[in-house]
Amino acid sequence: MSVLLSTPGAGDLDEVVRALAEWRREGASMQLHPGDVGFYWQFGPERTAAALRVWSREGRILGVGLLDGSELVRLAVDPEARMDEDLARQMADDVSRRERGVLAAGKAHVEALWGSRFSELLQEGGWELDEPWIPMVRGLSEAVEDCGLRVEVVGPERVDDRVAVHRAAFPGSKFSVERWQAMAAGTPYANARCLVGYNDQGEAVAATTVWSAGPGKPGLLEPLGVHGDHQGHGYGKAMAVGAAAALRDMGASSATVCAEGSNAGAVATYRSAGYQAQAEVRDLSRVE
Template identity: 85%
Template structure:
């Protein structure tokens, strides 16, 4: 793992492909029921579609004495998505170093000019960025479904994706997200990644046998919150309740995998998505906001 040594004890690093399992283990360990939503191992798992080398190059770690305390996924030159160890939320040194690193382009996290930081927990790091002129961005609505009780059937025939259903999984994704370049090859790369060992892709079929909806669910292990990322309904089949059905099926799959809850974060401006998840038993939590720097 390449690290950038400075006088402070917090070290910023970029992992190599051989370090990815260590980063994923940290993200899994940090998932706790009731904690703020943040970068999930499933987010890294979905990014793995680009291959382990590219995934590693997009990650940043902040460590003290060899222990990872923060992880960032650089999702393009203008966005970094962050997570920190729960006990580090009030760590002043970590907060200051992370704020310095995401603000200064020479640190290799974000480019100069317009930028976004997804750091959805409260604490000193956000305070420091706002003191430096970063502004609150558009709201997100965390949605949570408790999985302590049974999950009713979705009313949609849902199949777990294996090699024989990858074409359907890809077709639904591309039909749901305009401009997507998701492909069979990218699915295979994602499925070969470490996080996918605790994940499932689901495809829903209507009464005519058409693949109409799909999602990927990511477990962080028994007793921890799981994640839906992504979830979509093919544009040719929207408006029939298939989004609610596949969200319910996702919750059922995560319960089968031992997850304590199913979580997803919807854009506050996307009232349809929020309503869909609510209809599937997901409860909205207080809104959270990214931070942005205007270029």
């Protein structure tokens, strides 16, 4: 049977999120996580569905892509199908041809952070390896130490602090209370927590969202930021430790994050928080 490409409707989102969660396995390569879709949900379910692409065969989802603008697609595939020749060829063709409705013509990036036939086919078609990413993993079999901050789970009374830290950590961000509420109403957020860290003066200094893929599966930190007025005090490390503790409480087998290889500060921060760097992985890019 042929591999079919489709854009899901809002009513199909739960099925897509379930597939992404099922594919998360300890020791497997980093790829699109339910939390990535969950963070995008801040734009609402209809827009989230419109940004997704699904590859399936006989009704079974084999691959999922999340469009981050017109030039970037972030991908995941069923681990059992990573060397499926038909799937690899169909996905490579679909992301390379504008008329398929995945990426625009010209400059484009594909985030496929695993070794596969798909990656080989793109390179054979002229795509080039891009800048490296460093997957970082902290195992959660043992208790997590105190992080040194007062870490609170965000509910309605702490949303303003969550939003303020995010906007101060990521200049230009349009994250808002309304977007947080939309994100929190999404299916993936049922297995997530937003966390805010407070210093000894009671100031909100750092924040993150942790996403579970289910008990016994790797969890994700996405995103983590330190308020611009409070950087340089170790709060990033503290928040990464606090995130690991929260994921352990949620039953995750590990805490994972992927840092840009060029961002030495981020890599050092996570390493200091007990996250172990894995072998670097690379996006693929096309310039035309």
